[in-house]
Amino acid sequence: MTTATSLYPLSTRAAALRSSDVRELLKAAQRADVISLAGGLPAAELFDAEGLRAATRAALETPAAALQYGLTEGQPALRAALEARERSHGIALAGRSLLVTTGSQQALDIVARLLLDEGDVVVVQRPSYLAALQTFALAGAQCVGLEEDEDGARVEDLETLAFARKPKLIYLVTPFANPSGASLSLRRRQWLLDWAARHQVLVLEDDPYGVLRTEGEAPPSLMALAQDVPGAAAWCGRTSTLSKAVAPGLRLGWLLLPQALAEAAARVKQALDLHTSSFAQEVAAQYLAGDRLEAHLQRVRGAYRERRRALCEALHAAFGDALVFSEPEGGMFVWARFTDGTDTRVLLPRALAAGMAYVPGDAFYADAAPRDRLRLSFTTEPPARLREGVARLHAAWQATRGA
Amino acid sequence: MTTATSLYPLSTRAAALRSSDVRELLKAAQRADVISLAGGLPAAELFDAEGLRAATRAALETPAAALQYGLTEGQPALRAALEARERSHGIALAGRSLLVTTGSQQALDIVARLLLDEGDVVVVQRPSYLAALQTFALAGAQCVGLEEDEDGARVEDLETLAFARKPKLIYLVTPFANPSGASLSLRRRQWLLDWAARHQVLVLEDDPYGVLRTEGEAPPSLMALAQDVPGAAAWCGRTSTLSKAVAPGLRLGWLLLPQALAEAAARVKQALDLHTSSFAQEVAAQYLAGDRLEAHLQRVRGAYRERRRALCEALHAAFGDALVFSEPEGGMFVWARFTDGTDTRVLLPRALAAGMAYVPGDAFYADAAPRDRLRLSFTTEPPARLREGVARLHAAWQATRGA
Numbered sequence: 001m002t003t004a005t006s007l008y009p010l011s012t013r014a015a016a017l018r019s020s021d022v023r024e025l026l027k028a029a030q031r032a033d034v035i036s037l038a039g040g041l042p043a044a045e046l047f048d049a050e051g052l053r054a055a056t057r058a059a060l061e062t063p064a065a066a067l068q069y070g071l072t073e074g075q076p077a078l079r080a081a082l083e084a085r086e087r088s089h090g091i092a093l094a095g096r097s098l099l100v101t102t103g104s105q106q107a108l109d110i111v112a113r114l115l116l117d118e119g120d121v122v123v124v125q126r127p128s129y130l131a132a133l134q135t136f137a138l139a140g141a142q143c144v145g146l147e148e149d150e151d152g153a154r155v156e157d158l159e160t161l162a163f164a165r166k167p168k169l170i171y172l173v174t175p176f177a178n179p180s181g182a183s184l185s186l187r188r189r190q191w192l193l194d195w196a197a198r199h200q201v202l203v204l205e206d207d208p209y210g211v212l213r214t215e216g217e218a219p220p221s222l223m224a225l226a227q228d229v230p231g232a233a234a235w236c237g238r239t240s241t242l243s244k245a246v247a248p249g250l251r252l253g254w255l256l257l258p259q260a261l262a263e264a265a266a267r268v269k270q271a272l273d274l275h276t277s278s279f280a281q282e283v284a285a286q287y288l289a290g291d292r293l294e295a296h297l298q299r300v301r302g303a304y305r306e307r308r309r310a311l312c313e314a315l316h317a318a319f320g321d322a323l324v325f326s327e328p329e330g331g332m333f334v335w336a337r338f339t340d341g342t343d344t345r346v347l348l349p350r351a352l353a354a355g356m357a358y359v360p361g362d363a364f365y366a367d368a369a370p371r372d373r374l375r376l377s378f379t380t381e382p383p384a385r386l387r388e389g390v391a392r393l394h395a396a397w398q399a400t401r402g403a
Numbered sequence: 404m405t406t407a408t409s410l411y412p413l414s415t416r417a418a419a420l421r422s423s424d425v426r427e428l429l430k431a432a433q434r435a436d437v438i439s440l441a442g443g444l445p446a447a448e449l450f451d452a453e454g455l456r457a458a459t460r461a462a463l464e465t466p467a468a469a470l471q472y473g474l475t476e477g478q479p480a481l482r483a484a485l486e487a488r489e490r491s492h493g494i495a496l497a498g499r500s501l502l503v504t505t506g507s508q509q510a511l512d513i514v515a516r517l518l519l520d521e522g523d524v525v526v527v528q529r530p531s532y533l534a535a536l537q538t539f540a541l542a543g544a545q546c547v548g549l550e551e552d553e554d555g556a557r558v559e560d561l562e563t564l565a566f567a568r569k570p571k572l573i574y575l576v577t578p579f580a581n582p583s584g585a586s587l588s589l590r591r592r593q594w595l596l597d598w599a600a601r602h603q604v605l606v607l608e609d610d611p612y613g614v615l616r617t618e619g620e621a622p623p624s625l626m627a628l629a630q631d632v633p634g635a636a637a638w639c640g641r642t643s644t645l646s647k648a649v650a651p652g653l654r655l656g657w658l659l660l661p662q663a664l665a666e667a668a669a670r671v672k673q674a675l676d677l678h679t680s681s682f683a684q685e686v687a688a689q690y691l692a693g694d695r696l697e698a699h700l701q702r703v704r705g706a707y708r709e710r711r712r713a714l715c716e717a718l719h720a721a722f723g724d725a726l727v728f729s730e731p732e733g734g735m736f737v738w739a740r741f742t743d744g745t746d747t748r749v750l751l752p753r754a755l756a757a758g759m760a761y762v763p764g765d766a767f768y769a770d771a772a773p774r775d776r777l778r779l780s781f782t783t784e785p786p787a788r789l790r791e792g793v794a795r796l797h798a799a800w801q802a803t804r805g806a
Binding site: 007017044045049053056066067068069070102114116118131135243250261268278 | 452463467673674676
């Protein structure tokens with residue numbers, strides 16, 4: 001078959017984008033008989049379709065707002081609602097501006113294009129959210145990874161890492177990182193903000209999962225903390241999304257930046273897609289103006305907590321010491337490591353044959369990756385199916401050991 | 404005030420993006436007492452809100468499709484509906500693939516990032532759709548303009564223009580170009596496809612306005628013609644949008660590319676926003692599956708024709724030979740030139756003071772621009788207001804001549 005790279009003169013950056021081989025492997029996970037713990041999706045049966053139906057009816061009462069071209073920065077009603085949510089979490093809006101984005105994925109692309117020239121350095125956590133690495137690569141950047149432990153990314157390593165160039169951007173998923181589930185500790189948050197202010201490097205905090213916390217207390221966001229660290233407010237950006245709180249299909253995220261940077265970001269966004277769907281924005285604004293969100297979130301968090309507990313208990317019971325992991329206080333994923341040297345890439349076809357799927361850990365590394373990790377999502381399957389999925393994984397694992 | 408460029412290390416390309424000064428000037432056009440012929444918006448009072456309300460109800464009956472994450476290529480139902488529309492206009496889908504985009508603006512960004520490296524050459528028409536120039540600039544490209552006449556862009560000049568590098572892309576709005584309203588003639592379409600095939604340069608046809616044709620017969624699209632020009636099918640891409648046919652607020656466009664290129668385009672799009680709103684896509688798919696679109700388009704075309712006639716007659720009556728223009732057979736704009744040397748940039752503040760707005764023609768040129776042109780939109784105002792707008796323009800023009 002003809003490939004684009006052989007026939008067409010692709011840009012250097014586009015030619016370097018590779019289709020993930022994991023994606024190919026996991027096509028089998030879509031079979032009806034496979035229990036998939038490989039996805040990164042919220043539970044569709046918990047969507048508040050009734051609430052969104054009412055919100056849509058309300059939004060379409062003003063067709064000129066919901067259906068016409070809108071402002072690049074976002075629909076005023078949605079911006080106000082999102083700003084109010086951020087304020088309620090201790091974030092001051094003075095000197096900052098909020099831009100509605102087509103999912104938080106677009107927020108990453110906007111920041112990348114705003115800041116990055118060919119060869120610029122972006123600091124990420126390791127392992128990493130893969131689509132972020134793709135976006136930074138498409139902007140021509142090199143990513144340098146900070147190892148993670150239980151307190152999140154080891155930001156102190158910024159002092160000792162040898163960078164080819166001074167970093168332009170530090171990108172971290174701060175609560176419940178994907179895939180590791182680790183959250184950045186309060187002490188590290190403060191240390192990082194002080195470092196960023198002194199070195200004048202933008203820190204972009206990505207917070208898709210904070211809304212899915214079921215236990216423990218959340219530390220203040222980087223952006224809330226930045227107000228108390230001299231000079232840090234000017235070097236802190238933040239992105240989040242309605243994908244986990246309301247529904248991914250709306251494709252609504254937002255980007256909070258210091259005012260001067262936000263204005264330049266809006267010029268970039270205009271060249272990307274003019275603006276995000278005003279229809280989706282007006283529906284979301286109506287939904288947030290109603291009184292259903294908190295009850296909906298309680299329901300989602302309750303279900304996810306029950307599912308996560310079921311998964312973790314089944315993993316403990318089946319694998320004992322052969323599999324280690326920390327049960328996170330929220331998010332969507334359990335990140336586990338085999339202590340017996342099991343290669344999760346080798347195990348995957350056997351797990352698929354046994355009727356379950358996961359993502360092998362090496363998929364989350366741009367460079368030399370450990371082969372003994374796996375990511376398990378607990379959000380889309382009920383407890384009984386999660387337990388059955390673990391039983392199938394265990395059977396596949398035992399067969400590998402026997403082989 | 405602090406600007407981003409002084410405080411932050413913006414990327415070279417983002418730092419070069421300028422906010423349009425026309426945009427600043429035209430803020431006054433939003434005053435209620437101003438009759439604005441400056442916009443590029445469809446008429447909001449003609450949106451089929453009732454039809455979209457029914458489509459939304461239907462879409463939300465399957466929340467898992469409308470609200471969940473979707474495929475990067477687009478929702479299957481919408482892709483099928485758009486493919487059927489394209490097929491009905493003589494476009495064969497074999498060997499091609501359709502990607503749903505977040506408006507056709509994103510289609511331009513995807514193609515730019517797919518093909519363009521720093522310093523690459525893109526051929527555009529002159530004058531040009533400004534947001535396209537911004538997108539190509541953000542990809543690091545240099546734009547070279549083909550002059551236009553009544554038959555559209557003078558593509559034959561491709562033979563004689565001296566390019567710094569062989570062009571990577573030829574981008575043309577083929578029917579009813581913005582701002583000129585000119586449509587590329589059949590003879591030039593065939594010539595261009597032959598040239599593109601021989602030189603192996605991708606031609607991207609942008610067709611947002613073809614659906615707004617009210618008179619005359621449309622020549623086949625470049626993509627339909629490419630099937631009959633040896634080698635051309637592999638070098639022809641096409642983008643269009645539902646913004647003019649249904650509603651811009653949905654932010655739904657599409658990109659048709661040769662298969663191998665479409666696969667690479669999907670990898671690029673994934674890094675940009677994962678996928679376009681599945682909610683908007685499912686609503687649009689339901690709307691297109693219904694029987695309302697053709698009647699809606701008849702209504703829109705009828706209104707636009709009446710408005711365009713009113714505007715053109717009023718311009719003729721008021722200005723006579725002092726203003727020349729061709730009345731287009733569709734689209735949204737009249738592009739006019741003063742024959743008395745009137746500088747439309749100088750005239751604009753006076754027109755605004757008199758209570759009307761237009762876009763001065765020099766806004767549509769990246770380089771040395773003629774100063775005697777203006778673009779007038781006829782879509783958003785009823786005939787009486789268009790006539791009053793022309794009267795105000797005439798008063799402002801006479802005052803300038805008296806000054």
